[in-house]
Structures are given as structure tokens and as C-alpha cells.
Amino acid sequence: MDxxxxxxxLEDYVLNExxxxxxxxxxxxxxxxxxxxxxxxxxxxxAEIAALAHDMYRGLRGEDLNRTVRELGLPDKYLxxxxxxxxxxxxxxxxxxxxxxxxxxxxxxxxxxxxRKGMSLLEKVIYLADAIEPNRDYPGVDDIRKEAEISxxxxxxxxxESTIKHVLSQGAYLDKDTLEAADFLxxxx
Ligand SMILES: [Fe+2]
Ligand SMILES: [Fe+2]
Numbered sequence: 001m002d003x004x005x006x007x008x009x010l011e012d013y014v015l016n017e018x019x020x021x022x023x024x025x026x027x028x029x030x031x032x033x034x035x036x037x038x039x040x041x042x043x044x045x046x047a048e049i050a051a052l053a054h055d056m057y058r059g060l061r062g063e064d065l066n067r068t069v070r071e072l073g074l075p076d077k078y079l080x081x082x083x084x085x086x087x088x089x090x091x092x093x094x095x096x097x098x099x100x101x102x103x104x105x106x107x108x109x110x111x112x113x114x115x116r117k118g119m120s121l122l123e124k125v126i127y128l129a130d131a132i133e134p135n136r137d138y139p140g141v142d143d144i145r146k147e148a149e150i151s152x153x154x155x156x157x158x159x160x161e162s163t164i165k166h167v168l169s170q171g172a173y174l175d176k177d178t179l180e181a182a183d184f185l186x187x188x189x
Contacts, residue, residue: 003045006098010052019059021135026055028133029126036125040152043122049100050108050126057089058082084175087113115160115181124156131159138162157185 014026030051037047060068061082069078069085072092078085091110094100108126111119115127132145132155140162148155160182167174 001099001101003049006100007045007049007052009098010049010056013056014052018056022055022058025133025135026052028135029054029129032133033125033129036129036148036152037122040121040125042125043104046102046105046108046122047125047129049094050105050112050122051129053090053094053098053100053105054087054109054112054126054130055090056086057093058086060086060089081173084113084173087111111177114175114177115156116177117180117184119156119181119184121152124152128152128155128159138166153185153189157182157189160185 014023018026030048033047033051034044036042037044057068059082065082065085066079068089069076072089074085074088074092078088087110091106094109095106100106104120104122107120108123111123112126112130115123119127128144128148132141132148140158144155144158144162147158160178163178164174164182167178
């Protein structure tokens, strides 16, 4: 596995295939993930690969999405749910189409939307970078950015709590991985 070549292929995809706003977001996640990796001593190459790949399939919708979910053998709960499905799809494609075999990179991509119980350092870096990259603008994001200067776990927890609040207020489906991730961080503070 040559990370240099994989990184170049992913970067080409991001620059040429993604819509402008998603491209900006992805490059923001890349920059933020590299800073967090530096600060918290995560592997910067893995962080960059996971960041570039994390939203590659965020734009899949409707029949295209559902066909992909079925083809990849993902559970039915991902049908008609681009928000929850895109990370799972990206992780599988990153392995099959780009030859990434590193479990930590694949998990960081797979769980970037929800988090999960017992996340690795790299998973936290990608989860948090996705939540606080400079183009993100939502109530409370600056508090999470400040917390990210002090504590990776603290900032992840804050972000999860904000997601849980937001999802419940919208009456939307909350994935149990997010609840378990938040509980785990609280218990292990
Ligand atoms: Fe995403
Ligand atoms: Fe994202």
C-alpha cells in the first residue's frame, strides 16, 4: 500500500469530482485533521487519507444510494439515509477501489458521522475535524473549537452532545453509536 499514490488519487477525486461546498469542507477537514493529529500525536498520513475520503459519497441520493447500499450488503437502516450511509460506503470503497487495508483509517471513515464506543485516537481526530473545520457554522461550534485546544475527548464529547440535542430536537433518527460514544467518553473522563 503506497500512501503517497493513494493520497494523490483521493486528492484528485476531491478536487475534480466534488461540488464546490463539499470540496471546501473536505479540504477544511484535511487541514484541521492534520493540525489535530500534530497536536494529539496521531498519524498524520492516515489522518490525511481518512479526511480526504470521508465525504466522497456524501452526494449519493435516492436510487443510486439505495442500489449502492444493497450492492455492498449494508443493513437496511442505511436505505434512504445518505447522512448515516455515506461513511459506511466510503470505508468499503476506500478498501475495494483504493486498496486501503489499514483498519484504523477505514474505521475513522466509517464512524466519522456517528462516533462509537471506544474510538481510537485517529477516529476521534477525524470525527472532531469534521465537526469543527473552518467552514462549519452552527450554534456552539466555537465552544467545541476552544475545547479542542485543551482536550480531544472533551471536544468530541461536546460535539456528540450537540449532535444528540440537535437530532432529537428535529425528531430525527439518532444512531445508537453516538449515544454509546458519548456515554463512553463521559464514563472515562
Ligand atoms: Fe460526512
Ligand atoms: Fe464531512
